[in-house]
Amino acid sequence: MATTSRRALRLLSLFGSRRVWPLRDLAARLGAGERTVRRDIETLRRLGYPITTVHGPGGGYRLGTGHTLPPLLFDHDQALAAAVALQTAPSTVFGLRDDAARALVTLEQAMPAALRESMKSLRLTALPNYWEFPAPPADPEALTTVGTAVRHHHVLVTETLRADGSRPGPGDDDFTPARRIEPHHLVVWAGRWYVVAHDLQDHRWRVHRVDRLRARPTGRPFTPRPFPDGDLAHFVMSSHDRGDVPAAWPxxxxxxxxxxxxxxxxxxxxxxxxxxxxxxxxxxxxxxxxxxxxxxxxxxxxxxxxxxxxxxxxxxxxxxxxxxxxxxxxxxxxx
CATH class of the missing domain: 3.30.70.250 (Malonyl-CoA ACP transacylase, ACP-binding)
Structure with a gap:
């Protein structure tokens, strides 16, 4: 029964993360047979969860429309992931340190005792890295603007900023005019946020540092293009002109x-x-x-x-x- 309960809890969390789940995908994620998953679904239905069957080629199961899962329904792995994420996010996004600390305390108070102990065991101590300086944390508003454009496939108008956040003027040597880009991917690497985009001026794929961009949404949709390189990580890491600037070293x-x-x-x-x-x-x-x-x-x-x-x-x-x-x-x- 304990195994069944844990599996049902995991099943509920899966329904909360995706709209429709094919039966074979649920079985693979739970490490159980399809017949076992069907029984677990019937168990959840008897408990009052409106899990509906979706027919057709893209069918499967989903949680009924308008129904939400109970708050803070975490399994063990999700609790550990939340603990790590809340403690590492402030190093890459500006202004989240106090909010992340409060959120971590709130989560711990709402967790069952066993999960609470697991989360406390992952309290991290930040140590200085004497060989690499990550970029200053990114501005949440800039991340939201770029991330929203990536999600909804909207064109952005971008201007390149200096390392201090100022915008060069038309008479400055480092001035570049505003450009229109199609943002496809948001990537975090070495403490920096990058956006991989297709430039509409020269029709090239480029990598831009988010904290070096002033991005303005246009609301104009674009059709996503296939990424030609095939390996997104290699493209970001091997692009020499991705907007990096020298860190302040002695x-x-x-x-x-x-x-x-x-x-x-x-x-x-x-x-x-x-x-x-x-x-x-x-x-x-x-x-x-x-x-x-x-x-x-x-x-x-x-x-x-x-x-x-x-x-x-x-x-x-x-x-x-x-x-x-x-x-x-x-x-x-x-x-």
């Missing part, structure tokens, strides 16, 4: 690498900038807590480095090379 320098920009962009630490020079070369600007740290990160790319700047970075590379050469030289005074 030591920041750059070097010319004998590698394509897309390759370096995939592996460069967050808070760095990759510039395309030609098909075989790029310029990487990055920072660290020391010049030795910058030199060490550059060395991980295992390629030729030229045009190092500033001089402190070149000197740190010389010191690092000397230390590595000494470490690689066999000694003769060992027993």
């Amino acid at each position: 030591c920041t320098g750059h070097a010319r690498l004998t590698l394509p920009a897309g390759t370096v962009a995939r592996w460069a630490p967050s808070g760095s900038v990759v510039e395309h020079l030609d098909s075989e070369h790029c310029r990487l600007t990055l920072g660290a807590w020391s010049w030795a740290g910058v030199a060490g990160i550059l060395a991980t790319f295992d390629t030729d480095l030229t045009d190092l700047h500033p001089p402190e970075l070149a000197q740190a590379c010389h010191r690092l090379a000397s230390r590595l050469a000494a470490a690689a030289t066999p000694t003769t005074d060992q027993p």
